Amino acid sequence: MKKVVLAILAMSLLTPALALAGESDRIAVATNGKTPGDPVSDRTGRSPFYLIYDEQGKFVAAIDNPFQNSRPRPTGSMIDSLTFDDKGTLTGGIATPTREERDKIWDTMFSFFDQWGIKVIVAEEFGSEVVRGFKAHGINCVPFKGSAEEAVKKALQSAKK
Numbered sequence: 001m002k003k004v005v006l007a008i009l010a011m012s013l014l015t016p017a018l019a020l021a022g023e024s025d026r027i028a029v030a031t032n033g034k035t036p037g038d039p040v041s042d043r044t045g046r047s048p049f050y051l052i053y054d055e056q057g058k059f060v061a062a063i064d065n066p067f068q069n070s071r072p073r074p075t076g077s078m079i080d081s082l083t084f085d086d087k088g089t090l091t092g093g094i095a096t097p098t099r100e101e102r103d104k105i106w107d108t109m110f111s112f113f114d115q116w117g118i119k120v121i122v123a124e125e126f127g128s129e130v131v132r133g134f135k136a137h138g139i140n141c142v143p144f145k146g147s148a149e150e151a152v153k154k155a156l157q158s159a160k161k
Contacts, residue, residue: 024119027052027119028122035062046068124144124145140158
């Protein structure tokens, strides 16, 4: 897990976002493709890409999501390791990161979004922990199902309210 966190940190520091310092109020749309016509991803953390737009809704960049694989996904061996102990309690299965590991991932992720000047993020849905985390860092979550292009229009309308 430490290697994943270090790789994510290195990627975020080397991102072209450094050249964009001073830019702010940008919109990130979690997508399944690299074009504005591509669909919004169902989850922000595991989307393959982020499309970045400026505060007027103009497309800025398509970037690979460096956090897409930062959490373990279930595999056959993980599921096969499910067993019952002598008290009948289900044990084994999917390994979850420790609180410390999760906090490092979150800190790296928020640093990444700060570098890009992201103030709004769009995905089909958000978990309550994600919404709390983004709000605590001044980033508004906008749920939307459709194309990235349509999502930006909704995000801009939401910002005006």
